[in-house]
Amino acid sequence: MSAGPLAGVTVLDLTQIYNGPYATFLMAMAGAEVIKIEPPGGEQLRRRHGDGGATLPFAMLNSGKRCVVLDLKAEEDRAALLRMAAGADVLVENYRPGVMDRLGLSRDVLRGVNPRLICASGSGYGGSGPYRDYPAMDLVVQAMSGVMSITGEAGGPPLKAGPALCDFFAGIHLYGAIVTALFERERGGPARAVEVAMLEAVYPSLTSNLALLADKGSAFPGRTGNRHGGLSVCPYNVYPAADGHVAIICNHDGHWRAAARYFGHAELIDDPRFLRMTDRVANMDLLDGMVASWTAALPKEEIFQGLAAAGVPCAPVRELAEVVADRHLHERRALLDIEHPQFGAMTVPTSALCFEGIERGLRWPSRPLGADQALVQRPGGEESP
Amino acid sequence: MSAGPLAGVTVLDLTQIYNGPYATFLMAMAGAEVIKIEPPGGEQLRRRHGDGGATLPFAMLNSGKRCVVLDLKAEEDRAALLRMAAGADVLVENYRPGVMDRLGLSRDVLRGVNPRLICASGSGYGGSGPYRDYPAMDLVVQAMSGVMSITGEAGGPPLKAGPALCDFFAGIHLYGAIVTALFERERGGPARAVEVAMLEAVYPSLTSNLALLADKGSAFPGRTGNRHGGLSVCPYNVYPAADGHVAIICNHDGHWRAAARYFGHAELIDDPRFLRMTDRVANMDLLDGMVASWTAALPKEEIFQGLAAAGVPCAPVRELAEVVADRHLHERRALLDIEHPQFGAMTVPTSALCFEGIERGLRWPSRPLGADQALVQRPGGEESP
Known part of the structure; x- marks a missing residue:
């Protein structure tokens, strides 16, 4: 065959x-x-x-x-x-x-x-x-x-x-x-x-970072942990969950507004500290800390489902044991037992x-x-x- | 055309x-x-x-x-x-x-x-x-x-x-x-x-880690920094150099002996603490510390050239600016200005x-x-x- x-x-x-x-x-x-x-x-x-x-x-x-x-x-x-x-x-x-x-x-x-x-x-x-x-x-x-x-x-x-x-x-x-x-x-x-x-x-695969280097020269940040490589998107990080971690990206204002609503903080949408991407980036430490305090109270899968339903790119940080057993990968026959x-x-x-x-x-x-x-x-x- | x-x-x-x-x-x-x-x-x-x-x-x-x-x-x-x-x-x-x-x-x-x-x-x-x-x-x-x-x-x-x-x-x-x-x-x-x-x-691309998970179950180490994913190879790490860092792998006893000689420590080749891979792994903290003390005194390029000539897999940890200007990549026309x-x-x-x-x-x-x-x-x- x-x-x-x-x-x-x-x-x-x-x-x-x-x-x-x-x-x-x-x-x-x-x-x-x-x-x-x-x-x-x-x-x-x-x-x-x-x-x-x-x-x-x-x-x-x-x-x-x-x-x-x-x-x-x-x-x-x-x-x-x-x-x-x-x-x-x-x-x-x-x-x-x-x-x-x-x-x-x-x-x-x-x-x-x-x-x-x-x-x-x-x-x-x-x-x-x-x-x-x-x-x-x-x-x-x-x-x-x-x-x-x-x-x-x-x-x-x-x-x-x-x-x-x-x-x-x-x-x-x-x-x-x-x-x-x-x-x-x-x-x-x-x-x-x-x-x-x-x-x-x-x-x-280094494209983003090469571009930031070309753009920023000696101000290129190099390593940024889980933050955006150019430190120019926020929220963009891995945040603690009650049972692990979640990755969240708010690539534009719409993502941020949807995320703020999901976490029950719609009042922040009009807050001048977080209004536009440049505002959120200027207050990155503050906002990352606030988001972390929200995520820490919830299980990672619940955050994932909630934010995904709201159209915000998000995922649980999964352990390899979870990936190997993943129902999606098995259903698609990408993985076989x-x-x-x-x-x-x-x-x-x-x-x-x-x-x-x-x-x-x-x-x-x-x-x-x-x-x-x-x-x-x-x-x-x-x-x- | x-x-x-x-x-x-x-x-x-x-x-x-x-x-x-x-x-x-x-x-x-x-x-x-x-x-x-x-x-x-x-x-x-x-x-x-x-x-x-x-x-x-x-x-x-x-x-x-x-x-x-x-x-x-x-x-x-x-x-x-x-x-x-x-x-x-x-x-x-x-x-x-x-x-x-x-x-x-x-x-x-x-x-x-x-x-x-x-x-x-x-x-x-x-x-x-x-x-x-x-x-x-x-x-x-x-x-x-x-x-x-x-x-x-x-x-x-x-x-x-x-x-x-x-x-x-x-x-x-x-x-x-x-x-x-x-x-x-x-x-x-x-x-x-x-x-x-x-x-x-x-x-x-997760093959090694998936294998270790399957093999070790709950003892799977997960994250290991720059050490071998299964903590079963030593020396295998990123070590400080005088002007940055170098990555070194000694995949078998021959690599280790060549590295010890290169760094001027041939006397350790017969040391029972480092004789076989299992010995070196058992004394990983000690040996990594010794290697780091040797590398810290030398420029990364010198270590690279010396170990490579001795057949030991090694490389300087390069900044992106060095990679973009790399003579090898330009000579091969992989990169063009x-x-x-x-x-x-x-x-x-x-x-x-x-x-x-x-x-x-x-x-x-x-x-x-x-x-x-x-x-x-x-x-x-x-x-x-």
């Missing part, structure tokens, strides 16, 4: 950890035949059991893929890879730049066996430029990209953002680049190699890409190391045991 | 702010003919001058697009849109779910004029499910998705991540979904409508998607409101003035 917009596309997947595997996960979910090629012992994420928690990341990112083992340092297995490449559409890797060349698997070699093969690379800094060879991981790219410089309390130290956003921004951009190359090739164009660097993939054949009960995501007429699902859960070894083509057309 | 893998693809772009415009920006950079259709007065981002800093976000996300104005609440302009839709490949919007229907521009209506049109929608929570109609903005989705619950100091309040990661994760996923649909259509498949929800697009015809000197990004054989560039800088109004098709084949 291979329904889906990428049905019929064969992908050789040499990727590891998060960046590359997320790109090929989305390809698998869209119907591609993804053959995950791991070194003996398995890719790093499969082997990371000592840390705790490695089982679920592997399962989350490898649904719907086939799994084979090749030792690319061995001549025989490299030859097997090249035989497979002859019949594939895409080869993806996220080794450090230069590794493929050293393995004897340069783009030229790969194209020698298949001029129609699209070669795709993900890395921290890209295959060119002065930073090419620096070791990169999500935390490190968060530092290099400036993400940390704008995360944290005003006056406090730089902080990492909790999510592995550099890894995953790179992975989804890599997906986009690959499918774009497939489209061009399908139209009769060349099989163009593509690459994505983590540092470049995360940069656009499965009984994994190796790992037991778990909640895993499907693709965030929704295609009309195709129900979201996993195809199959992540598979054991080498489970599809028969797909490795051995000389003389025989397949491996 | 329309070189690029998406050359020949025509996109009607009704999007606003960040999410949709980032998707269509990447399409324009890849060579598509993107016609940005704005309401009278311009889309919200163009009008957000009062906040300061709105000029640059608009310029960053709208290079290479054509700009026309249509009032979709007016019958005549709706008719003009439908005439344009008859000859387009893709129509993208990121209104709140239901708005297109209320405008009389449902998928059925659009397909009535062009069965080959790919309709694409970006929204906070998606076009179905119980949260469909909640107002969503980046801060709010950071709260709903659990991003805030894992960002911040241990024991401190939940914090937003500085970047607008929910908006941009949604935008790049939307790009991926659209190009996937274009590929399927090109192969003879249907013109499938696609959609992406911000909440679902950010979820995979331009003289914008409306806004003057600025630094803007090109696409993070690199295609072999195509030099990255802007095609052209963002254009004034209605600059390409001649593209609007008026009745009888005449085009508007």
Whole structure:
């Protein structure tokens, strides 16, 4: 069964950890035949059991893929890879730049066996430029990209953002680049190699802050805790609730008036201290304190429902346990509860890409190391045991 | 001039702010003919001058697009849109779910004029499910998705991540979904409508933390400041430098030994308190304190170069001003310094998607409101003035 917009596309997947595997996960979910090629012992994420928690990341990112083992340092297995490449559409890797060349698997070699093969690379800094060879991981790219410089309390130290956003921004951009190359090739164009660097993939998400820097220069506030990055919107913050916290944004006067009414303080709507955005911003400490005193008395879900009904952007700050169990995500089949054949009960995501007429699902859960070894083509057309 | 893998693809772009415009920006950079259709007065981002800093976000996300104005609440302009839709490949919007229907521009209506049109929608929570109609903005989705619950100091309040990661994760996923649909259509498949929800697009970036939650249950640490999310890697932190901060990760014993040698403390390599990862983790406070005392004496760039040369993942925590001026990003043409015809000197990004054989560039800088109004098709084949 291979329904889906990428049905019929064969992908050789040499990727590891998060960046590359997320790109090929989305390809698998869209119907591609993804053959995950791991070194003996398995890719790093499969082997990371000592840390705790490695089982679920592997399962989350490898649904719907086939799994084979090749030792690319061995001549025989490299030859097997090249035989497979002859019949594939895409080869993806996220080794450090230069590794493929050293393995004897340069783009030229790969194209020698298949001029129609699209070669795709993900890395921290890209295959060119002065930073090419620096070791990169999500935390490190968060530092290099400036993400940390704008995360944290005003006056406090730089902080990492909790999510592995550099890894995953790179992975989804890599997906986009690959499918774009497939489209061009399908139209009769060349099989163009593509690459994505983590540092470049995360940069656009800094747009607001870059703009404020350009505008304010040395007065750029940098870190602002949960306040607006430019300190120019109020109320805009995370406020305490009786049972946690809520995020509230009043982007314009209408939002503010609706919020004041909801909290039973309609008398403040005409208060000159809070009349226009510039007034509210000038009295930010005062107003944030008042809003906090209102929210602290109510449960977060009640505030959320009340303000949302009034059209004010608001949400409870949810713990991950609440997110995993979220009825909306389950109803939409963005998340599925499965009984994994190796790992037991778990909640895993499907693709965030929704295609009309195709129900979201996993195809199959992540598979054991080498489970599809028969797909490795051995000389003389025989397949491996 | 329309070189690029998406050359020949025509996109009607009704999007606003960040999410949709980032998707269509990447399409324009890849060579598509993107016609940005704005309401009278311009889309919200163009009008957000009062906040300061709105000029640059608009310029960053709208290079290479054509700009026309249509009032979709007016019958005549709706008719003009439908005439344009008859000859387009893709129509993208990121209104709140239901708005297109209320405008009389449902998928059925659009397909009535062009069965080959790919309709694409970006929204906070998606076009179905119980949260469909909640107002969503980046801060709010950071709260709903659990991003805030894992960002911040241990024991401190939940914090937003500085970047607008929910908006941009949604935008790049939307790009991926659209190009996937274009590929399927090109192969003879249907013109499938696609959609992406911000909440679902950010979820995979939580993989590590979700895994730790599944593994540790009520012992899940939640926020850990700059330490490893599972508190199971050390050294792993942001440490003070003489002139700022550095991020350092020692993912295995080899990294640690190389770091200890670099800092002139090879004698600690055999110290039983730091021998294996479990030892270092057990003595995390002590070791983090020692590393901090070493780093505090040195400039961040010197530590970066020294550790990187030793193969240890490391980076300076850079301020945004350093990132904008980064020689690596400029050398790779990921960033360009331009003289914008409306806004003057600025630094803007090109696409993070690199295609072999195509030099990255802007095609052209963002254009004034209605600059390409001649593209609007008026009745009888005449085009508007």
